[in-house]
Amino acid sequence: MIWRWILALLAVPLLLSDTAPAKEVDAPGTAADAMRSSQVLIMLRLPPLHLRGGATYSGSYGDAASQAARRRIANGIARRYGMRVSESWPMPLLGVDCFALDLPPGLSVDQAIALLSRDKAVLWAQPVQTYEGRGGVPPAANDPLYLAQPAARAWSLSILHRYVTGRGVRVAVIDSKIELTHPDLAGQFSVDADFVGGTVPLAERHGTGVAGVIAAKANNGLGVAGVAPAARLMALRACWETSTGARPTLCSTLSLARAIEFAIDHDAQIINLSLTGPPDALLDKLLDVALTRGISVVAAYDGAAPKGGFPASKPGVIAVADESLQTWPATVYGAPGRDIPTTEPGGKWYIVNGSSYAAAHVAGLIALVREQRGSARMRIALRPNGRIIDACATLVSTSSSCDCDCAIRLAQKTRGKS
């Protein structure tokens, strides 16, 4: 009779324990181990120490039996969702036992937290967050070609980037095929669409170069830094590179119209048209719609064309010329357009010239302003001597006593960042 009681009691562990072996409680891992993005933390209740009976029980601090119970619970929870307990440590001061769970591939941290939070045994679930030391940001970008960029000096790009980077601003680059996989551009695109038809090449020079000026990744140890490196580009191919002679880039009314319509439909905030041609009724109407919706349209100025070419000549469109040109109309802005290092198909970089790239600079600048102000209302500031854009003054108030660096610092303080 006694046997049955003993066997019944010894059978209890079989009833309660998981089929998986209980995981050993490891000493807490290094902080670096914990900072993996595929991990979440769950907290189980750690009951206060109390009498548990059994005079031979050593009563060790941490209470081995109840720790084993929570390990068992955590393993069960983890297995239910395809996760795995990777480490655990009790925190008696908080009354919780903390378990780090590795997520299976395909399960995001947010999804995991939503699932785990539903379990009643879980006090709370949270991600493993990353924190960085505030040792100070080096003043210069570490893009090797940065110092060769005219915008580096003329626009004090690295100073501006301490304050704004065009984060999340949607810029439609309507141009030839951009090399989306270029190391200085990969990941910068939210859309890749073709409106030309036929075989789509891997990359074309004009579009790739324009995209690089606007949003090449900054501080990635490669190449150049775009004017708005955190902007979201929409790669809309409406132009193609011809293979004859000087290989100009050409676009047609139809391809441009489709691309502009797409950009408007997909909530582009800025449309960059580094191209020029004859006035066009269809494109004119589409650009009216864009302007009415508050989309900033930037176009390249063509000095050789009447009124500077279309769409630059359209009122409301921001026309930009290479500032190294002799002269340009009062309604046109000057921006860097000569000796511009930018991205080249094949994962390379090269030097370009032209108002196309000046326009691209301004598209990037408008993205910076949009991040700062959150709206399309802006005033592009000019240098005192001529119609060359003063990028810093467009964003913050500079004066003779407070230069760009000083003004940006003030703006950062006001915004609450340091």
Added chain:
Amino acid sequence: MLILALPVSILGAPGAHAQVAGRVSIDSQYRSRGYQITESSPVVTATISYDHSSGVYAGAVVIAGVQGSEIGVAGYEANIGYAARLTRALSIEAGVQRTAYARRSGGPLGLRYTELYAGLTFRAITARVYYSPDYLRPGRNTLYTEVDGSVRLLPRLNFNAHLGALSDLGTPPPFTARTRIDWRATISQSLGPFEIYTSLSGRGSGADYYARSKGRAVATVGAAFAF
């Protein structure tokens, strides 16, 4: 055996708000409050404890020993109580415990007492007082006071020290001091869910009915599995 059935049925379907823990151990002796409890050596102990998120907890221990060629129940302990944190480092508890030991495994559980207890735990040190109105025989009022402390020597090596004093509130039995001291020092090493430990325990003056050795300090060893 009714007391034993109670915690088993509580755990029948553990609510998601409760934690159930178990432990099985084998020890060279079962010593409580400085005394070897039964003739049997070694003993197997099975413990179940239940922690509800409200702070209510319950537990049961069954001690079994080998007597001759049979395994017999040598005793049980069951308790139910409530524990709560007052501050991050301080917690309190109170409850009632029923203890019954047999002089021989499989024999009648003649050494019985019920105690009301209250305790305070600060970090790893616990102090508890137990009041019994029927310590080992009806009408005998006793107060047992104990202090228990643990310190982690290494990540998995733990040292625990225990000091207790049993006081008769009325007239003590013949040849029994009014207050009897007991102490125990334990070193335990955990290996995952397993634990091995060795204890040295002893007592103050007073007859030890079951003592094998004349000395007052006895060493024991044991191993446990927690789940």
